[in-house]
Amino acid sequence: xxxxxxxxxxxxxxxxxxxxxxxxAVQEIHKAKExxxxxxxxxxxxxxxxxxxxxxxxxEEVPSGETSRALSKAAAEAGVCVVGGTVPERCGSRLYNxxxxxxxxxxxxxxxxxxxLFDIDIPNKITFKESEVLSPGDQLTTFQFNGIKIGLGxxxxxxxxxxxxxxxxxGCSLLIxxxxxNMTTGxxxxxxxxxxxxxxxxxxxxxxxxxxxxxxSYVAWGHSLLVDPWGAVTGQLEHVPDALHATIxxxxxxxxxxxxxxxxxxxxxxxxxxxxxxx
Ligand SMILES: NC(=O)CCC(=O)C(=O)O
Numbered sequence: 319x320x321x322x323x324x325x326x327x328x329x330x331x332x333x334x335x336x337x338x339x340x341x342x343a344v345q346e347i348h349k350a351k352e353x354x355x356x357x358x359x360x361x362x363x364x365x366x367x368x369x370x371x372x373x374x375x376x377x378e379e380v381p382s383g384e385t386s387r388a389l390s391k392a393a394a395e396a397g398v399c400v401v402g403g404t405v406p407e408r409c410g411s412r413l414y415n416x417x418x419x420x421x422x423x424x425x426x427x428x429x430x431x432x433x434x435l436f437d438i439d440i441p442n443k444i445t446f447k448e449s450e451v452l453s454p455g456d457q458l459t460t461f462q463f464n465g466i467k468i469g470l471g472x473x474x475x476x477x478x479x480x481x482x483x484x485x486x487x488x489g490c491s492l493l494i495x496x497x498x499x500n501m502t503t504g505x506x507x508x509x510x511x512x513x514x515x516x517x518x519x520x521x522x523x524x525x526x527x528x529x530x531x532x533x534x535s536y537v538a539w540g541h542s543l544l545v546d547p548w549g550a551v552t553g554q555l556e557h558v559p560d561a562l563h564a565t566i567x568x569x570x571x572x573x574x575x576x577x578x579x580x581x582x583x584x585x586x587x588x589x590x591x592x593x594x595x596x597x
Contacts, residue, residue, distance in 0.1 A: 321465075321567065321568040321569060322565040322566055322567050322568065323356055323357060323463070323464055323466050323492075323565065323566040323568075324354050324355050324356045324357070324563070324564075324565050324566075325355060325356070325357045325358070325359065325524065325544075325563070325564055325565070325566055326350035326353065326355035326357070326358045326359070326561050326562065326563050327359050327524055327525075327526045327542045327543075327544065327555075327561065327562040327564075328343070328346045328347075328350060328358060328359065328360055328361070328526065328542075328561045329361060329526065329527055329528065329529050329540060329542045329555050329558075329559055329560050329561065329562070330342055330343060330346060330360060330361055330364050330403075330528055330529060330559060331528070331529045331531065331559040332361070332363065332364055332365075332366070332367060332368075332528045332529070332531070333367070333531070334367055336365050336366060336376055336385075339364060339365045339366070340365050340384070340385050340388050340389075341388075343360055343364055343365070343388075343389070343392075343403070344388055344389070344391075344392040346358070346360075346561065347389075347392045347393070347396050347398065347400055348392065348395070348396050349561070350396075350398070350561060350563070351396040351397065351398050353561075353563055354563070355398055355563060356398055356399065356422075356463075356464060357398060357399040357400075357401065357463060357464075358396075358398050358399070358400050358401070359400075359401040359403070359494050359496065359524060359526045360400070360401065360402055360403030360496060360526060361403045361404075361496050361497070361498065361526045361527050361528040361538075361542070362403055362404045362415070362472060362473050362496040362497050362498045362526075362527070362528065363403070363404055363405070363406070363415070363498060363528065364402075364403040364404070364405070364496075364528060365385045365403075365405050366405065366406055367534055367535070367536070368498050368528070368534075368536045368538065369535050369536050370446075370447065370448065370450050370451045370452075371535075372406070373406040373413050373415075373451050373452065374406075374413065374451065376405070376406050377405075377406040377407060377408040377413050378405060378406070378407065378408060379407065379408055379409065380405065380407045380409075380416050380418050380429060381418055381426045381429070383405070383407075383408075385402075385405050386402070386405075386418055386426075389402045389418070389420055390420045390424040390425075390426070391424060393420035393421065393422060393423075393424045394420075394422070394423055394424030395424075396422075397422045398422055399419065399420065399421055399422055399427070399463045399464075400419065400420040401417065401419050401468075401470070401494050401496070401526075402417060402418045402419060402420060403417065403496045403526065404416055404417045404432070404472055404496050405418075406452075407431070412453045413451055413452050413453065414431040414432065414452060414453055414454075414455060415431065415432040415435075415448065415452055415472055415473075416429060416430065416431050416432070416455075417429070417430045417459075417470055417472055417496055419461055419470070421463065427461045427463065428459050428460070428461035428470060429459070430455065430459035430470040430471070430472065431453075431454070431455025431456075431457075432448075432452070432454065432455055432472035432473065432474070432475060433454055433455045433456070433457075433458075433471075433472075433475055433478075433481065434454065434474045434475050434477065434478055434481075435448040435449045435452055435454050435474065436448045436473060436474040437449050438503075440502055440503075443502040444500055444502045444503070446500075446536075448474075456596065457596065458481060458484060458485060458488075458593070460485055460488055460489075460490055466491055466492060466566065466568065467488070467489045467490045467491060467492075468490060468491075468492045468493070468494060469482070469485030469486075469488075469490040469492070469493045469494070470493070470494055470495075471485075471493060471494075471495045472495060472496055472497065473495060473496065473497035473498055473499070474497075475495065476495045476497060476511050476512070476515065476525070477507075477511060479514070479515065479518060480591050482515040482518070482519050482523075483518065483519060483591050484591060484593045485519075486519035486520070486521055487591075490521060491521050491522060491566070491568055491571045492521060492522040492523075492524065492566050493515060493519075493521060493522070493523050493524070494524045494526070495512075495523070495524070495525050495526070496526045497525050497526065497527055498527055498528055498536070498538040498539075499527065499538070499539040500536060500537060500538065500539060501537050501539060503539075504538075504539025504540075504541065505539065508525065508527075508539055508541060508543075509541070509543060509545075509551060509554070512525050512543060512545045512551075513545050513549045513550075513551065514549075515545075516545040516546065516547060516548075516549050517547075517548070517549030520547045520571060520574045520575045520578070520580070520581070521547050521571055522544065522545065522546060522547060522566050522570075522571070523544070523545045524542075524543070524544050524545075525541075525542055525543050526542045527539060527540050527541060527542045528540070529557060529558055529559040529560070530557035530558070538557075539557070540555065540556065540557030540558070541554055541555060541556070541557060542554070542555045542560075542562055543555070543562070544562060544564050546567075546570055547570050547571050547573075547574040547575075548570070548574055552564060
């Protein structure tokens with residue numbers, strides 16, 4: 319018997335008009351529902367241009383801000399789970415890069431703050447320092463929807479294999495990363511990292527990017543994609559606004575895990591990946 323979850327990865331065009339960005343997201347959630355999606359995932363930084371100079375201006379409280387309220391309402395009206403990409407979140411004097419997840423009644427299911435901030439310096443290519451304005455989150459985030467345990471990461475979080483490994487160990491069959499790689503690292507690492515996390519952990523991996531805007535100060539790579547637990551890319555968009563529809567088949571997770579049983583073959587007497595509990 320096929321046990322599946324129908325998902326839509328929505329590669330939104332993001333501009334400087336916040337209300338327009340949010341309205342476009344709401345419209346795409348309804349469109350995805352019409353095409354049969356049960357879970358709709360949006361990109362990193364979908365209500366604001368991506369860049370440290372924008373975060374303060376576009377930031378809102380989560381879940382009480384206007385973007386959260388619009389997504390919660392859209393999730394309830396469409397009757398779908400919404401993995402709400404990310405927004406710059408204001409919490410007291412701090413800003414975070416945050417993904418909120420809404421169930422099909424519009425109730426907040428999960429809230430993940432990006433743990434690994436995007437601070438890189440590739441001379442003559444790209445220098446970016448999220449930590450100039452953002453604070454890092456300090457916990458891993460998983461949630462259940464329709465009997466499937468799903469783990470969340472945000473963009474640069476994808477580079478950290480320990481995080482994915484722990485979420486897999488905690489029972490996740492699907493990891494979703496709203497992300498916005500760029501024109502330097504995107505072609506080199508975007509698909510490679512998604513396939514690596516999928517094959518290492520024998521689960522589904524979905525990456526959701528904004529569409530590319532050549533006029534933006536940060537040009538996103540696009541290419542939202544889905545990788546299966548064998549490490550095969552089962553669907554990938556180009557760089558223009560679009561949506562990827564697919565079914566997450568849980569049988570594939572069990573098939574790979576039983577046929578290649580690395581989960582039982584780890585030499586944890588020699589090494590381990592442990593989750594530290596917060597004091
Ligand atoms: N928004 C991000 O975290 C970008 C990450 C990225 O581009 C990378 O190469 O990593």
